[in-house]
Amino acid sequence: MPTGDHEQPSVRSGPPRPTLKTIAEMSGLAVATVSRALADDPKIAEATRKRVAEIARLIGYEPDRAARRLRTGRTMVINLILDPHFEVLGFGNALLVGLTGALEGTGYNLVVTPHFTEEDVLPPIRRIVTNRQADGLIFTRTAPFDERVRFLMEQGFPFVCHGRTEFTEPHPWVDHDNEAFAYAAAGRLVAQGCQRICALLPPESLTFRQHLRYGLMRAVRETGVEFHIPDEVTLDSPMDRIQAWAQAIATTPDSPDGFICGGEASWLAIRNGYRAAGQGARFRAVAKSISGILSQIDAGAEVIHEDIEEAGRLLGDHLLRRIAEPHLPPPQTLQAPVIQFRD
Known part of the structure; x- marks a missing residue:
C-alpha cells in the first residue's frame, strides 16, 4: 500500500x-x-x-439504452447510410437537419454511416442488420433493382430509401419528381428560344436517370426540340472534367444552347466551360437547386428547388411509422419541384 x-x-x-x-x-x-x-x-x-x-x-x-434494449429488444437507433452527393451542394447537411427534426423528442438516436464506394453497397447494410445495431435504416441513391432494398425486404427489416426502385413489391420511399423537373426545365428553355437542349444525367445505375430522361423526352415529343445526352460525362463526373467537356463542345457546329442541370455543380462547370470558350453569352440553363447559392452567384439563374430538408423530415417520419406499424401499407411520398423562374 x-x-x-x-x-x-x-x-x-x-x-x-x-x-x-x-x-x-x-x-x-x-x-x-x-x-x-x-x-x-x-x-x-x-x-x-x-x-x-x-x-x-x-x-x-x-434512458439506459442497454437496459432498454434488453427489456424491449429495441436499440433506439436509426442509421443513415450517407453516400456522397457532390453534384448537389449541401445535400448531406440539409438531409440531416430534416431527419434530426423528425426524430427530436422520440428517444431515437441518429447514427451516420458514411459510404464512399460504388463497388459493393451491401456490407454496411448486412453488418447493421446481422448485429442488430439499429431499429431502422435510411439510405440514398437507389438503383432500379437495388440490392439493399431486396435484402431488407427479405429480412423484414424497417427501412426507407430516398429514391424509388422498380420492384413490384411496394416499399417505403421518399423521392423528388425528377420527371416533372426535367419536363419543366426543357419547356422553359424552349420558351427562351433554345433549339438544342442538353441534359446531363446521372449514371445509368441510378433510378432517377430514367425519370429525368422521361421528362426530357416528353418535352421533346411535344415541342420537336433537338436534344443531346452526353456519354462522356454524367452528374457524378468531377467538375473540372465537366468544364473541360463543355469548353470543348461550346464551339462545335451542333453545340447545345440550353442545358438541364441536375444540381448546382454541373451548372457552374458548364457555365465556366462556355465562358472559357468565349461562348458565355450563349449559355442558358435550368438547374436543380437546394442551397440557393446559384441565385447569389447569378441573380438571373433559372432554378427549380428541391427541398432536401423536407425530404429528411419525411424519411424520418416514414421510418418511425414503419417501425411502429409494420402491418400498414408502406408510406411513399413524391415531392413536387418548386419552380423559381425569374418571371
Missing part, C-alpha cells in the same frame, strides 16, 4: 446519474408510472406526461 510521498490521491466520483427512481422521487409518482409517462403511454394523463418529461429534461435524464 503506497505511503508517504507515494500516496495516491483519492479519486472523487461525479454526481450519480439520474435514474427513473430520481424522477419518481422528485415527482411523487411511482417508478412504473414515470417509465410509462416517458414512453408517452396515452393511458397516462397528458399533464403528467408533460411534468415527467420536464423533470427529466431539467435533471439531464438519459
